[in-house]
Amino acid sequence: MTTEPVRRARWPKRRIQVLAWFSGAATVLAGGAALATDPPVAPSRPARSERQRAAEVHVIRRIIVVDPPSAPPQPQTVTVIAPPAVQPAPAPATTGGS
C-alpha cells in the first residue's frame, strides 16, 4: 500500500511579494539608522585658523659629550678640550669636511 505524500500548501504569490517588499525596506531603514546614530569622525587636527601662521624654526646648538668609546685603540691620542674662559688663540689646524 502506498501513501500519498503530504504536499505543503504554497504561499500565494501576492503574500511573497509583500514580504519581499517589507524585508527590503527594513534593510534600507536599518542601514540608514546605523549611519544616523554613528558618531561623526573626530577631525585629526584642529581646524585651521583663517590666516596661516608662518612656522618659526629655532636651531638649537647643543653640544653633547657622550661616553668615549669603551676601548679606543690608542688612549689619549685625541681629546676634546674643555673650552677655556677666554677666547683661545686660533688653532694651528682646522678640519671641516671635504
Added chain:
Amino acid sequence: MHALTFRAMGTTVSVLAPDPASAERARTAVRARCEAEEARFSRFSGSSELSHVNRDAGVPTRVSPTFASVVAEALRAARSTEGAFDPTVHDAVLAAGYDRDFDEVLAGARGTLHPARPCGRWTDVRLHGDVLHLPRGVHLDLGGIAKGWTADRAAEDAIGDGVRWVLVNAGGDLRVAGEAPALDVAVEDPWAPDRELTRLRLRSGALATSSTLRRAWGQGQHHVIDPRTGAPSRSPLVQATVWAPTCAEAEVRATACLIAGAADGHRPSVIVHATGDVQVAARTEEAA
C-alpha cells in the same frame, strides 16, 4: 711652529712643522707626493691611471703597485663598513652631477643628471697581485681614500726627509707624524666654516671630516653618495669628524659614519646633526 700652504688634489694642502726650515723641507716632500698621486688617482684627468683602469672595465688590467695597494685598502674598507664606504660609486657621483672639477660644477657647467641606481658592485671587483678586474660597467672612484692615503704617505715622506715632526692637512684630512707636540685642531661649524664647533687635541694618528654641506651644488645635491640608493645621502647628520691611526682609515670612517647616520662606535668622533646638535665621543681634558 710654522705653516705653509699650496694647492693640490683640488683643495688647499697645509704643512705644519717645528720651524720655517723644516716647514719648507716638509712642503717640498708633501707637494711632490700630492702631485704624483693626483696624477695617478684623479678622475678628471684622462691620462691618470684611474681613468685608464676605468676605461678598461670588463677586462683584467695590470696596475702599478701603489694603485693596487690603494684598491686593496678600499676593498678592505668596503668590507669593514659593510658597504657604507663603496669605491664603486663613480657612476653615481657622475649621475648626481659631479662630473667635472668641482670649481666648474659650482659654476653650473654640469652634464645631464641621471636617475640614481644602487651601487654595491665592489663585491665583484677582483684584485690578484697587480692584476685588477673590474666588471663591465663598474668604475672606481678612489677620491676620498686616495686623499687620506696620500696624506699618510706625504707625512711619512717628510719625516723620511729629516723633519722632526709634521702635520699634513689635505683639505681637512689631517695626519700627524714624528715626535709631535699635542696639536689643537678646530672642528669647523658646517654652517659657518670660520667658526669653531669644538676643539680637539691631537697627539698622534689622523683626523678626517666628511660633510654633506661641502662640495654641495644645490638643495640635497652633494658628493656624499649613499651606496644603497646611489643618490646623495639623506643622512640625519651633516658632518662627521673621526679619529683613526691613519688618515685613509679616518676618511673611510668619517664617510661611513655620515652615511650610517650615527657616531662611530669604535673611534673618537664629533658628529653634527641636521638639527644643529653636536655629539662628541672622546675624552675630555681641561684647556691649558
